[in-house]
Amino acid sequence: MPADQFLAASSRIIESIETVIDGKRDAVEIALTVLLAEGHLLIEDVPGVGKTMLARALARSVDSSVSRIQFTPDLLPADITGVSVFNQSDREFEFKPGPVFANIVIGDEINRASPKTQSALLESMEEHQVTVDGKTYALASPFTVVATQNPIEMEGTYALPEAQRDRFMARISMGYPDARSEMAMLRTRATSSPLDAISPVVGTAELAAMIATARAVYASAAIEQYAVAIAQATRHDAELRLGASPRATLQLVRASKARAALDGRDFVLPDDINALSVPVLSHRLIPAGRVGVTVGGYSGETMAEIVTRIVSETPVPLGSRGRG
Incomplete structure (x- = not known):
């Protein structure tokens, strides 16, 4: 996809989401x-700050299949996978697909389900497939899980297992809105939900072309070396018991x-690595000296x-400032 078309499409998506999330x-x-x-994507924050609204606005802005899973303590793995x-009539078993069979899956309050149920997403998030009763079923492409969770200090929550957290490319927090945005929300949501006005601004084929364009962006050997150096540093830092996994390095570059x-741009700069290091790496790390602690129980x-x-302590390699 040409750069101007890519930027125009991405601007439409952002503008569409910002009609809801200001x-x-x-x-x-x-x-x-x-x-x-x-x-x-994992969106973690206190209730009522727009976590689910962001997930739904993103899903509605793209013309693709969308499903929503409301995670509760009694939710079973089969309720997710099928x-x-x-x-x-046929005298044989027939597979009934679960809500995970969609392009965008919204997992609302994912940490209110038991770890066993949370783990039902492990295979689908990593391998884009589901195995039920010994048979494997491919998921739709593209496939993205956008999950929300409350801090584990909230009542009725379970900490996400390390393997589950590591499958999320990034974790973000919404934070409270500023006064202007909150005043605007009071006016615009007095009689209806702004989600009702959102319609798709990018088709499935256009989204696939955008993904292919992003995948084709050039990352030099020096950039890859920089990402690896940061990941290696987390594994040897005295304040950390668990550093970034090789999957984290791969996802940081992607x-x-x-x-x-x-x-x-059609090439990666160190600034891209720097800007994404916190959302991509911080939720995967476990501090030293606190056996069994989860990242949700440690100050984000x-x-x-x-x-x-x-x-800041990792040197930027020479030759990482451009295509050369």
Whole structure:
């Protein structure tokens, strides 16, 4: 896809989302970055700040199949993946696909379900397939999970397992709106939901072309070396017990390619790596000296500070400032 068409399409998506989510451009851009990088997004924050609204606005702005899963303590894995049902007329089992069979899957309050149910998403998020009763079923392409969760200090929540967190390309927080945005919300949502006015601004074929364009962005060997150096540094940092996985390094580069494309470039800069290091890496790390602690039980701000420090201490390799 030509750069001007890519930028025009991405601008339409951002503008569409911002009719619902005002004053959160950084969160909106990261959500779109994850979608174009074929990753999964975790939105963590306190109730009522627009986590689900952002997920739904992103899904409605794209003409693709969308499903929503409301995670509850009694939700079962089969409620997500689907189940084989015996067909009396054919005298054989027939697979009934679950809500995971969609281009965009919204997982609302994912950490209110048990770890067993949360784990039902592991295969689908990593391998884009589901195995039920020994049979494997491919998922739609593109496939993105946008999940929301409340901080684990909230009543009735379970911490996401490390393997589950590591499948999310990025984690973001919404934060409270500023006074102007909150006043505008009071006026625009007095009688109806702004989601009702959102219609798709990008078709499925156009989205696929945008994803292909982001995937084709050039990342030099020096950029890859920079990403690896940051990941390696997290594994040897005295404040961390668990550093970034190789999957995290891969997803950091993929996300950086999408960010570069959104900035109108066909090559990755160190600034792309720097800008995405916190949302891509911080939720995967576990601090030292606290056995069994989950990242949700540790200050997110502190984890962000650790990642920021590591990035600032990692030298930028020569030759990483352009295509050369």
